[in-house]
Amino acid sequence: MPxxxxxxxxxxxxxxxxGWKREQLAAWGVPWPPxxxxxxxxxxxxxxxxxNGAPPPLPSSAQVDFAQEKLDFG
Numbered sequence: 001m002p003x004x005x006x007x008x009x010x011x012x013x014x015x016x017x018x019g020w021k022r023e024q025l026a027a028w029g030v031p032w033p034p035x036x037x038x039x040x041x042x043x044x045x046x047x048x049x050x051x052n053g054a055p056p057p058l059p060s061s062a063q064v065d066f067a068q069e070k071l072d073f074g
Contacts (some may be wrong), residue, residue, distance in 0.1 A: 004028070010039060041046045 030038045
């Protein structure tokens with residue numbers, strides 16, 4: 001299971017263009033291209049894991065027909 005980053009770690013990993021590298025997202029268990037809302041989902045999973053000590057839920061998979069217009073998300 002990938003390590004869940006804290007909200008601070010997510011922000012610190014941004015590139016100068018404002019997005020995240022494919023390798024970084026893969027380390028966090030986020031598919032490429034990252035679905036809309038991936039950052040919020042990571043943050044919520046991190047918070048949920050800290051609240052009850054239970055293992056965090058697995059990330060939702062991207063839709064098969066998902067088309068991303070930009071490489072950045074936020």
